[in-house]
Amino acid sequence: MARPGAVIEVDRNTPPVLFQFGEGVRLEKLPLGARIVYPPDPLEPIAHAERAIKRALGKPLEDDPLKSLLRRGMKLTIAFDDLSLPLPPMAAPDVRQLVMEEVVDMAAEAGVEDIHLIAALGLHRRMTADEIRHIVGDRIFSTFWPDRLYQHDGEDPEANVYIGKTAQGEEVTLHKRAAESDLVVYVNLTLVPMDGGHKSMSTGLATYRGIRAHHNVKTLLGSRSYMNPPDSALHHSCIRQGQLIEDTVRVFHIETTVNNHAFPSIANFMQKRETDWTAQDQAMFLATKQLTDFAPPAVKRNFFHAMRAPYGLTGVNAGQVDAVHEKTLENVRNQISVRVEGQTDVVTIGVPYLGPYNVNAPMNPVLVVCMGLGYLFNFYRHKPVLRKGGVLILTHPCRYEFDAVQHPSYIDFYDEVLADTTAPLEIEAKYELRFAEDPWFRQLYRKSHAYHGAHPFYAWYWAAHAMEHAGDIIIVGGEREVVHRLGFKCATTLEDAFEMAEQTVGRHPSVTHMRMPPILLADVE
Amino acid sequence: MPWYSGDRGPGQLARAIGGVVKDARRVRRGWHWDSPRPRTWPERGAVVPAPASDLGWARQEPVRTLRWLIQRGLLLPFTEVMAHPKVEGREWVRELERPVIFAANHSSHADTSLILHALSDRARDRTVVAAAADYWFKRPLLGNLVSLFLNTFPFSRTGGAQAQLNASSRLLKSGWNLVLFPEGSRSPDGRIQEFKPGVGHLANETGTPVVPMHIRGAYRVMPRGQKLPLPGPVRVRIGKPMAPQAKEGSREFTARVEKAVRALAAEPRQPEIQGGWIERWRALKPREPEYQE
Numbered sequence: 001m002a003r004p005g006a007v008i009e010v011d012r013n014t015p016p017v018l019f020q021f022g023e024g025v026r027l028e029k030l031p032l033g034a035r036i037v038y039p040p041d042p043l044e045p046i047a048h049a050e051r052a053i054k055r056a057l058g059k060p061l062e063d064d065p066l067k068s069l070l071r072r073g074m075k076l077t078i079a080f081d082d083l084s085l086p087l088p089p090m091a092a093p094d095v096r097q098l099v100m101e102e103v104v105d106m107a108a109e110a111g112v113e114d115i116h117l118i119a120a121l122g123l124h125r126r127m128t129a130d131e132i133r134h135i136v137g138d139r140i141f142s143t144f145w146p147d148r149l150y151q152h153d154g155e156d157p158e159a160n161v162y163i164g165k166t167a168q169g170e171e172v173t174l175h176k177r178a179a180e181s182d183l184v185v186y187v188n189l190t191l192v193p194m195d196g197g198h199k200s201m202s203t204g205l206a207t208y209r210g211i212r213a214h215h216n217v218k219t220l221l222g223s224r225s226y227m228n229p230p231d232s233a234l235h236h237s238c239i240r241q242g243q244l245i246e247d248t249v250r251v252f253h254i255e256t257t258v259n260n261h262a263f264p265s266i267a268n269f270m271q272k273r274e275t276d277w278t279a280q281d282q283a284m285f286l287a288t289k290q291l292t293d294f295a296p297p298a299v300k301r302n303f304f305h306a307m308r309a310p311y312g313l314t315g316v317n318a319g320q321v322d323a324v325h326e327k328t329l330e331n332v333r334n335q336i337s338v339r340v341e342g343q344t345d346v347v348t349i350g351v352p353y354l355g356p357y358n359v360n361a362p363m364n365p366v367l368v369v370c371m372g373l374g375y376l377f378n379f380y381r382h383k384p385v386l387r388k389g390g391v392l393i394l395t396h397p398c399r400y401e402f403d404a405v406q407h408p409s410y411i412d413f414y415d416e417v418l419a420d421t422t423a424p425l426e427i428e429a430k431y432e433l434r435f436a437e438d439p440w441f442r443q444l445y446r447k448s449h450a451y452h453g454a455h456p457f458y459a460w461y462w463a464a465h466a467m468e469h470a471g472d473i474i475i476v477g478g479e480r481e482v483v484h485r486l487g488f489k490c491a492t493t494l495e496d497a498f499e500m501a502e503q504t505v506g507r508h509p510s511v512t513h514m515r516m517p518p519i520l521l522a523d524v525e
Numbered sequence: 526m527p528w529y530s531g532d533r534g535p536g537q538l539a540r541a542i543g544g545v546v547k548d549a550r551r552v553r554r555g556w557h558w559d560s561p562r563p564r565t566w567p568e569r570g571a572v573v574p575a576p577a578s579d580l581g582w583a584r585q586e587p588v589r590t591l592r593w594l595i596q597r598g599l600l601l602p603f604t605e606v607m608a609h610p611k612v613e614g615r616e617w618v619r620e621l622e623r624p625v626i627f628a629a630n631h632s633s634h635a636d637t638s639l640i641l642h643a644l645s646d647r648a649r650d651r652t653v654v655a656a657a658a659d660y661w662f663k664r665p666l667l668g669n670l671v672s673l674f675l676n677t678f679p680f681s682r683t684g685g686a687q688a689q690l691n692a693s694s695r696l697l698k699s700g701w702n703l704v705l706f707p708e709g710s711r712s713p714d715g716r717i718q719e720f721k722p723g724v725g726h727l728a729n730e731t732g733t734p735v736v737p738m739h740i741r742g743a744y745r746v747m748p749r750g751q752k753l754p755l756p757g758p759v760r761v762r763i764g765k766p767m768a769p770q771a772k773e774g775s776r777e778f779t780a781r782v783e784k785a786v787r788a789l790a791a792e793p794r795q796p797e798i799q800g801g802w803i804e805r806w807r808a809l810k811p812r813e814p815e816y817q818e
Contacts, residue, residue, distance in 0.1 A: 104806060105806075108802075108806050108807065111803070113802075113803070139806070142615060142616055142805070143616070143805045143806045143809060147794050
């Protein structure tokens with residue numbers, strides 16, 4: 001039985017706590033009385049993944065068995081999530097590979113000749129062939145790449161169709177091949193409650209026109225938080241779009257969940273609570289700390305990005321989207337939920353080296369904001385751990401460092417847009433459309449491996465709720481100029497940051513440290 | 526009793542050496558070693574060819590292990606670096622249940638290493654390459670060295686159908702796959718030349734399937750007349766195995782193989798040559814692990 005998550009109060013004997021610090025780690029001593037929120041230990045994975053997948057496809061929820069839906073002469077499309085999930089990338093075999101191999105086996109048995117596999121990457125960057133091979137496995141890659149296994153292109157007018165408008169006026173678009181298929185099988189991996197469900201199809205296979213309906217400041221400010229779908233305007237919008245898609249094309253959803261075993265044994269100390277660290281973990285911490293303190297950024301990046309997570313499958317459900325997603329969310333919450341009593345004046349979070357949008361690339365300052373204020377801050381249900389007007393302290397080196405191939409539009413966003421304003425609403429009104437329609441960014445998104453021109457805006461909007469909620473935001477260890485450009489305060493040490501926070505929240509504030517990753521979802525009462 | 530047994534002493538040894546010297550002198554005088562060939566002698570006739578050798582030593586241990594090391598350590602990494610070959614259709618050569626003939630277009634000396642690079646380890650270790658006897662084996666040292674590297678055997682281009690069949694069919698029957706370039710020699714301009722009927726004849730006579738292959742880009746890496754390779758991208762496309770049909774003549778089957786190789790050169794995938802996805806998917810099915818009792 002895996003240990004549930006815990007909230008520990010810091011006393012004299014509490015060891016220093018690990019803070020993620022980009023491509024590095026730090027040990028920090030928290031003030032007495034501060035709370036540390038730890039995620040639950042990894043759940044026991046399913047022993048026979050292939051058998052569980054077969055069972056799920058054979059007895060789907062509120063749908064017919066997949067086998068009975070496949071027939072000779074039909075048009076079948078398999079869509080799957082891109083490399084933004086899971087994080088870090090999963091050690092082979094990826095669960096999506098196992099699921100897709102089973103589906104393709106069934107299709108071969110039924111004699112389905114017309115089959116396509118599409119990476120549903122929405123406005124994310126195109127993956128390299130090796131990255132796709134890692135997700136789908138050698139067998140599928142060798143059989144289908146590149147003519148039947150390819151990536152969604154949200155800017156190809158020939159490859160996308162307009163489906164219609166929802167009752168709320170949200171436009172819906174879909175990949176043409178999916179729209180014209182007799183059956184779409186969507187293979188998803190849900191790591192956090194934000195993923196999966198109707199959002200898979202309505203963002204993964206959509207164009208900018210469809211995605212901007214919910215990826216906007218108003219919707220994201222109305223999502224409290226988007227890690228809890230019932231309270232998320234983003235998800236309500238996706239559901240409306242998804243229902244329209246389901247009326248157009250028959251979709252069979254397969255959703256998988258994994259435990260939170262996010263680090264390989266070499267980085268066990270990142271996975272464990274500090275009180276569980278063995279002598280070996282302490283030695284590994286020291287070695288990692290020395291390496292990351294002295295090694296050049298490129299060496300550190302290679303070291304960190306080479307890590308593959310030994311995730312274990314904890315659930316696989318197939319069938320009708322709503323029934324499937326309900327089960328999926330239950331599985332995810334079982335793994336990541338932690339009960340936290342009440343809010344605090346100060347919340348500290350270490351921002352790790354990796355987020356969904358910088359796989360095999362450095363985390364640029366805009367993505368640091370997206371990760372820290374967007375994702376990590378929003379890992380809550382009911383209400384944020386930070387009280388309204390409290391101080392959020394993040395640790396990250398926050399260097400002026402961009403990947404010119406993956407993030408060209410981010411460079412212009414940082415240099416041009418943030419130099420003008422950091423207010424999400426103003427940015428949206430003034431700049432978004434120009435970037436989204438920029439022919440050069442469009443070309444790079446379509447032909448290179450670049451994120452869409454509108455993507456840095458979404459990364460920024462993701463943080464809008466935290467920016468509005470927090471009274472002050474301090475980045476510890478960041479480059480002063482960069483942090484100021486982002487509109488935040490900069491501190492050299494955590495002690496300095498606490499000192500600065502006192503000006504906003506008064507003397508002797510209550511402090512909570514969210515010890516992530518592995519991911520946790522604070523269930524705040 | 527040998528001379529070195531010591532029974533007869535040094536006298537016997539001296540006599541033996543004296544005999545050899547005497548014989549050598551006799552031959553030197555008889556054949557005019559130190560003077561020009563006598564004019565009265567008739568013109569020198571054509572050289573009687575040595576009986577054809579199929580270089581059996583190259584397919585035996587420890588030469589096979591040595592070749593494995595040479596290929597893994599030198600040839601394949603060099604091919605990868607120079608051509609970065611993109612291989613399509615590996616599934617057809619992954620699990621070969623019986624020997625096959627690989628029939629590919631031929632535009633460069635790099636073709637053989639590209640084909641070997643495209644094969645699975647298992648298939649590569651059981652593959653011999655037909656090399657033109659009148660080109661590669663004119664100089665014995667070169668021929669033997671190439672055999673050591675690539676497992677070639679001399680393939681007669683001039684000796685008629687039966688001569689070709691003898692050596693090749695013996696190899697096919699003993700479980701070796703055969704790489705054959707049915708054009709006979711390297712293309713002078715990179716384009717595919719007409720196939721010679723040998724491949725069809727061999728397949729028909731031995732009942733061996735033929736795997737059509739097309740190599741694109743090798744001509745740019747090392748065209749005819751060039752001594753050293755230049756780096757360049759190469760694509761190797763492998764079609765599904767083709768077997769001669771009942772009552773299909775050698776020439777008809779050769780024409781069919783030629784058509785397949787030419788079709789593989791075309792840009793989009795060729796499902797009828799490369800197989801539909803279901804066939805390829807099944808060909809890639811992982812082997813069931815064999816449990817020991």
